[in-house]
Amino acid sequence: MNKLLKSLFFICLLALTKFGALAQDSSHLRISLLTCAPGDELYATFGHSAYRIVDSSKSFNDNFRDVVYNYGTFNFDDDGFYLKFVQGKLLYYVSAEGFQDFRDTYQSTNRGITEQVLDLTAAEKITIQNFLNNNLREENRYYKYDFFFDNCTTRLRDILKKNHDSSFTIKPVMPLGTTFRQAIYQYLDKNDKQWSKLGIDILLGQPCDKVMTAEQMQFLPDNLMTSLDSASHPLILSHQNLYTINTTSDSKSFFSPLVVFSLLLVIIALISLSKNKFAQRFTQGFDGLLFFLTGLLGIILIFMWFGTDHSMTKNNFNLLWAWPTHILVAFFVNSKKDWVKKYFAVTSVAMVMVLLAWFFLKQHLNVSLIPFVLLLIYRSATKVFFENN
Template identity: 45%
Template structure:
């Protein structure tokens, strides 16, 4: 019922906007920034556009961050990067209530716009609501709910500039994301993101690119100037002040866990009895299967999905898909498998030497994995 009511309200709003011709000078247009939440999906915050029409008594939020969770192929499309997000108009009161319930602060920046600029932006949104125009392929870095708002503002306010540096020089996409994951106490999510997202995350961001996150678009709009050098923000308000309850974990928890596992494996490898040798072969085979499957996953995300950030992933230097095959021959160890382990050992040493020079920032928690893989590969070569 709730989804049906939301659909009816959205339809009524979009129909009214499509056929009405409001006096644009009676429009009030704002950028709405919602603070990060406690869950991973909300950890980076949210951005939307608010348009208030005093003549028609409408207060509408245009939200680019919506998708159809009821789609029967939702999970398949999400994994493959083919899930359609869309622009959705909704009443401001309902929008506000949702974020209040989640205890997430809401900041409003009313934009300093002429009547013509307001009308142009409204027309752009109306066009964006028509048919297939409302859908887009979500990209976390380059095409998301925040970047869409940024682009609408820049395209419909002539001469607006947002060129003040918002992050220190050399800051990368990964650096920016890490701040939120660390502050939100999400060390395992950080590990997973660092595993799946490749080297495209590690180039320095431009000023415009840094505004892919809501807090940085807020800063960019704050510092922006129009063509006549007047500030873009007419006034700024804190509509709701709150902070979600967070349960932060030590950001080094994965490193500690993997280090303990590596030490245990190292100690067990010194057990020379037959039982110890058998146990180590089981552990080694499991390690090869796991790293091999991870490598297959990374290749799939690179070549078989539309997630551009998953391309050129240097984690494939330690998570080799070929480990999966080697795991099946570890017990008999024919000559080619021994050579494979020698190659694997030298490759892991090379990764360790080049760790800080690679064009991708590898998560430090994987360091014990690389070290123990090198150690065990040498032992398997010469035993």
Template identity: 40%
Template sequence: MKLKIISALSYFLLNIALQPVSAQLTASSKISLLSIGPGKDVYSAFGHSAMRISDPGSGIDNVYNYGTFTFDNNFYIKFAKGENDYWLSIVPFQREYYIWAVLENRNVIQQTLNLTVKQKNDLYRFLENNALPQNSEYRYDYFYDNCSNRIDIALKEVFGNNVKFYADSVVKERGQSGATIRQLTHQYLQQNKWGELGIETCLGIEMDKKITPEQFKFLPDFLMWNYDKAEIKSSDKFVPLVKEKMFLFKSNEQLNKESFSTYFSPTVCFSIILLIAVIISFPKLNKSLYARLFDFVLFFSCGIVGFLLLFLWFFTTHNSQMNFNLIWANPLGLSLSFSTFSRKFNRTISKYYFCYALLLVFTIMAWAILPQQLNFAYLPVCLALALRCFSIYSIGLHGRAQR
């Protein structure tokens, strides 16, 4: 009997010891949503959200950051497979502020929440518990489970029906009713056209899915705008969730401009490729070594992209299924590109190029109504591919010139 009592008491004490130990926030404490503006790198192009808890009485001023990751532990392999694990970290505010404002020149906006002392402590305990090693990690998803989504979930779990969001109203005010993920993300990538091209190439038809107004909160700006309108229950009545909103830092926008992306955008570069395709398609150059080298590089490159898209489709957990970019980035082009150097040009290969050309022409004609909105920069690529396919088919009909 004594042994059972001792065991039960030991189990009880062990459970207490394993619980997160946190100081109680005082009446002077503040909990705020921090919205950080877009950065220059692709991974920071959509902005960032974090929570700040400060309490002069307890000596606390920390940032709770759900967007923490490391480049260690095979980061790039996991990123390619869509298996990135992010986690909630607790970092001193001044350290994070220095990175965002001084090193990265990004806007930092603070919305102080209108919470009672009890509500502050409830949210504080939730975040502290989430930050424990056994709870902190989660499988990151670009659009459905990121730093902004996690904060939204935190408030809903802690306050339940005591907090009201008006997501429909926010979406309508911003003129984004019925917008797709692609349309939303496009607005944040205007200064990084190559980054936009990479994202839109790798991610498939999922980006053209219309999402609910609540799901718009995957973007930090929409989370911030939702907070502006939200209400929370206090003393049997609903009051505005945000008590005070202010800029902690305003970026110098001139420093964020990307001149390379402006003058050497994908559209400009791919238009040059189209121009070369037109020039070498003239009769005097069509059978030349230059034309063959160009065709090899063009079809080989598109084939490489096609194999990458197939890998993303079948071997990763990214939102990359059903990718219409495979129309122009045909994986068969990787092997058939070598036929451009062949002395013998059989009918099977000739028919392939003809069918490929017809498919490209159909794609160009149906560009505006395709289920997946292809990046406009790929239009010159499709035109160049179609032109060279018809040219190679024509060569096949009239016989390959002997070297």
């Protein structure tokens, strides 16, 4: 009987303690992290994060009762939008909208939303809400977006880190030694975005191959969500999927960059072996286009390195094969001049050396480009040993 009374006593004490804790939370706020699943578009490939704040003291008809704060907003109508985007100078801003509108948008595109209710004190909730509302002011809402270091997810992490326990930034959620490039590969490979992967590998330079710290891993929405779930000090009161998405199994495309460039190499090699005059004129025209486009790409890489604020486009080793000078030589591919022959001789030797060092460079180069570099070698060697003799 005494044991039963003691058990009842402790149960009542626990209940009163819990009730007291709830009573002390006079904020009437519930703050949660929303993690949105990746979408089909390239900008949505890596998911999205936002804060949701529910104020139970307000009526159901109040627009400010259930609000989502979104740091991933930008204005397509901004003057010079595309130039600012390329230069890394585009300003993103925080916006607020009703949760139902936010949810409907993602549900309409079949993107799931996971909600993690944060374990915060009343004071912490009020501080975070005031901070977010202050950020909505016109003079505070804008920031220069950086995909890896200052994005819609890292902003939320930093707010939580500043106002609550920050131990969740210490434990890595990806294997030690993972680089930024490897982290984004997981999403590109999973969604069969091989052409997007190629473009990213061409534009992003050696800094993208640096090993991430545990905190840097949290630039991805899924990683921040996992960090909060696995924190040594509990940060999450509840974790739930807000609705079920329709899963589809998309078949992989056969025409990957590796296949396309390999076919191009074989086709051009076969055409160039023909003695037909039309085939010879075609290969001469193709050579001009090939070296012009390669040179143009080299100029773009130089611009991305020195003319933009993007930190990850610096020190780009793709310039070892995408020479900007090719854009000028493209107009002399059929010339018999000695300097042209010497130029293509140097090009063919240099490209062979690049291929030999391909897997030993400090920057990961996309293997799909190997057939393309072989094509540059083949057409350069042809100019040296056959056409210009």
